[in-house]
Amino acid sequence: MDMTLLSCEGCMKDFISPQYMCPHCYSEELVETKVSGRGRIYSYTTIYAAPERLAAEAPYHVILVDLDEGLRVTARLVEGEPCINQEVKLCKKEDSIYWFEQINN
Known part of the structure; x- marks a missing residue:
């Protein structure tokens, strides 16, 4: 995407x-x-105590992605465990939230 x-x-x-x-x-x-929507995980955190409207989704991962084109964006990881420097790609955007998935090499 x-x-x-x-x-x-x-x-x-x-x-x-x-x-x-x-x-x-x-x-x-x-x-x-x-742009490609591809990049690498720069940093991440796991949310255990989420705001009320997101409480049913906890725990979930919020990641910082260094895009191949040079910008850094905040996003959610669709599934799996994040790992620093893991390759990811944009898979959807909902309500101004970017969702990335891991690229399996």
């Missing part, structure tokens, strides 16, 4: 949507770029 990044034409920085202006220079000149 591809992922969409936004690039600012003013300061040339990339970031994740949804944004309506650059969070760095506040320019509104933004360009969408499709």
Whole structure:
């Protein structure tokens, strides 16, 4: 599944949507770029005491993913145990939450 990044034409920085202006220079000149949605787990945490609306899903893993294109995103891991430097890929986006799955090599 591809992922969409936004690039600012003013300061040339990339970031994740949804944004309506650059969070760095506040320019509104933004360009969408499709990227692979692949990366590696940089860090993770396991949530045991979740907010009420997510309590039924606990425990679950929240991961930081270094995308191949250079950005770092916060996401949920679909299943399995996270491992630092594990390859992952985007499998869905729901309600502004990115869901990644492990790539088995």
